[in-house]
Amino acid sequence: MLKIVLLSFVLLAPSVLAKFRFDNYTLYKILPKxxxxxxxxxxxxxDSRFDFWTNPGRADFVSVMSSPENKAHLENLLxxxxxxFEITMGNIQEAIDKEPIKRYTRGNLRSMQFDAYYTNSEINAWMDDLAREYSFVTPxxxxxxxxxxxxxxxxISHGSRRKIIFLEGGLHAREWISPATVCYITHQLLTSRDPEIMAAARDFDWYIIPVTNPDGYIWSHDEFRMWRKNRRPVGQHFGVDLNRNWNSNWLVAGSSIDPSTEIYAGPGxxxxxxxRTLSAYLRTIGDRIDLYLSFHSFGQLLLVPFGNSTAPYANYHDAVNIGRRAMGALSVRFGTQYVTGNIVEAINYYGTGGTIDWIKEHLKVPLVYCYESRDRGQYGFLLPSDQILPNGQETMDSVVDMIHQARRFGYMTGN
Structure with missing residues (x-):
């Protein structure tokens, strides 16, 4: 959050604002009973002084960032x-300075690497080049x-009106691993010679949006690395949490009417x-979406709807069984372990107004998941270069197996 200490600082106009630095900010991994x-x-x-990177409802760990002037208070309280607790990063700015941000060269697809992060404009330029290079890719x-x-x-479409797999990334601006993962999956669908990936690319229409919050993502690159929300001005504050603004149990739980918070759900x-515009677009193709995947970070979780109850709504049992098997496939390559469940049971926290709940409730999409990617509190939103590609590889493994498992359970057979 850092609602007062930090957010008041970023109200200044960009022309008079120096990029905020997190020198000597500390990341704590708290292990509560x-x-x-x-x-x-x-x-x-x-307490607005501390930025909770994970919600304190979860039972195993909670990640919290503190400014240097407030860390003594937090440690004394604990x-x-x-x-x-343990300190996982003693100087957040050092990790930010080491983040691998590379440049994409327009017209040179090989200049896009998958062990780095890219800006919104460079991701868009890369997608433009993909559409020029491949006849079956359209913007x-x-x-x-x-x-x-x-x-x-x-x-990506190799035929007409096939069933759809929809990938959505970058809804929370500071979760840079999300667009990076979506871009890696895209690259694999277009270039891999693996028969299963080639079959997945061919059998479905893939709709892929790497950055669904471009204003916030740009702000996180240019001005304030830990920015989460969009950039709507609300009084003396900025931003609405776009993953609390969907019309599914809006404002019921896990969100706020206080615009200074990171979970401000908006005025309605x-x-x-x-x-609003993304949901309208999704309605135009919703009857053809078989699988919807939303990518976030972090915590190594695979979440299914809903965030208002632990009740096994809709096809909960099938979705969880398919998801757990897919997470087994994810673990093979590097041993990374994910927990699968609905939002409440996996995070031990009620949270509504999110994308996947609306997709499931209103579009009736058969299989809907949210990935909370690596890691489990060591680096959080600042996942280093040596984990970007492995995260993409294991996620791709799981997506391929998810399709396989879904078909075993009688889903995704309509093409």
């Missing part, structure tokens, strides 16, 4: 209450942002151009 969760929840809800515009930018993507459901 069940009886200590309430302490962290109270801190999360009532010591006083016998809450175990799509799935919506627009508050600042008037297009929400851009591509469609679909108040934001990003969610």
């Amino acid at each position: 069940n009886g200590q969760i309430k302490l962290l929840q109270n801190l999360y809800e009532h 010591h006083k209450n016998n809450v175990q 799509i515009i799935a919506g627009r942002s508050f600042e008037g930018r297009q929400i851009r993507g591509i469609k 459901p679909f108040s934001e151009p990003e969610t």
